[in-house]
Amino acid sequence: MEQRHLGRTGLRVSRIGLGTLTWGRDTDEHDAADLLKTFWEAGGTLVDTADVYGDGEAEYLLGRLMEGLVPRRDLVISTKAGSVPDPDRRFDGSRAHLLSALDASLARLGTDHVDVWHLHAFDPDTPLEETLHALDVAVSSGRARYAGVSNFCGWQLAKAATWQLAAPGVRNRLASTQLEYSLLQRGIEREVLPAALDLGIGLLPSSPLGRGVLTGKYRKDATPPDSRGASEHLAPFVAPYLDEAAGHIVDAVATAADGLAVTPLQVALAWVRDRPGVVAPIVGARNARQLTAALSVETLSLPDEICRALDDVSAPVHRYPDHDWSTL
Numbered sequence: 001m002e003q004r005h006l007g008r009t010g011l012r013v014s015r016i017g018l019g020t021l022t023w024g025r026d027t028d029e030h031d032a033a034d035l036l037k038t039f040w041e042a043g044g045t046l047v048d049t050a051d052v053y054g055d056g057e058a059e060y061l062l063g064r065l066m067e068g069l070v071p072r073r074d075l076v077i078s079t080k081a082g083s084v085p086d087p088d089r090r091f092d093g094s095r096a097h098l099l100s101a102l103d104a105s106l107a108r109l110g111t112d113h114v115d116v117w118h119l120h121a122f123d124p125d126t127p128l129e130e131t132l133h134a135l136d137v138a139v140s141s142g143r144a145r146y147a148g149v150s151n152f153c154g155w156q157l158a159k160a161a162t163w164q165l166a167a168p169g170v171r172n173r174l175a176s177t178q179l180e181y182s183l184l185q186r187g188i189e190r191e192v193l194p195a196a197l198d199l200g201i202g203l204l205p206s207s208p209l210g211r212g213v214l215t216g217k218y219r220k221d222a223t224p225p226d227s228r229g230a231s232e233h234l235a236p237f238v239a240p241y242l243d244e245a246a247g248h249i250v251d252a253v254a255t256a257a258d259g260l261a262v263t264p265l266q267v268a269l270a271w272v273r274d275r276p277g278v279v280a281p282i283v284g285a286r287n288a289r290q291l292t293a294a295l296s297v298e299t300l301s302l303p304d305e306i307c308r309a310l311d312d313v314s315a316p317v318h319r320y321p322d323h324d325w326s327t328l
Helices: 029-041 053-068 095-109 128-140 154-165 192-199 235-241 244-260 264-273 288-299 304-314
Strands: 003-005 012-014 017-019 046-048 076-081 114-119 144-150 176-180 202-206
Touching: 017 029, 029 053, 029 288, 053 095, 076 095, 095 114, 095 128, 114 128, 114 176, 128 144, 128 154, 144 154, 154 192, 176 192, 192 202, 244 264, 244 304, 264 288, 264 304
Parallel strands: 017 046, 046 076, 076 114, 114 144, 144 176, 176 202
Antiparallel strands: 003 012
């Protein structure tokens, strides 16, 4: 699998990442082992997790699999911290919480460092400089090799990245940012992506298949019984992308796939993988068969005319101030 630099750093990662959101909850140890082995054998290196996935079980399971199945040195492990199970405070970006959470993640993973450590979200109740100092401590202590953020909007990302760049050699530049990005969700193109491109921050798109909808499995109001849309706790996650507007985009993806003799999954994944600023979409497959289908996109590059057609049918409405007022 082709490797790409993570933002403006020397770290190289596979251009498709393996997600572990459902590990330890919907994905058991047997299926997780099959997924990791399939990914590794295909040349994949980037594995993304978080301390809250499966209430810590995803990290624990990944750590167990690295003991005997896949060598730790062959993987680039990315995890996240900052989300907390508190109904009154969803995110805790305090230095105390973050560094304690990192230590707990390392213990579950069974490793002395993670390759990339992300803040899971912006915490408005903690001074940003305190939150970012935790990243610097993690890197300077060797517990993390690189640091990034997740789910930061445009101004939050720009403020954080600029703060880090203001003291080179003392603070560590942000390597990456992780947000949802697909043909069904192009909101980051408004401000986040331009900021990331300008600041040299690599984008790791989550849900690149539109939460599974872009595979076409939900066309004609179908809901496969083994799909996330049929899952009690994941159905609300899928539902926003089952409206009429999304249906037109899915139809366009299916038409493109028919014309290229490939699958809608391959078209949708190739589109986001090759967007400017994208380093590696994070794919969360349920089993090795699904993952193999996703990894088959490695040899596919979409023709320019197909990309333009998909761009047009999925284009978000961005007006002032994104466009010169005189053109409106």
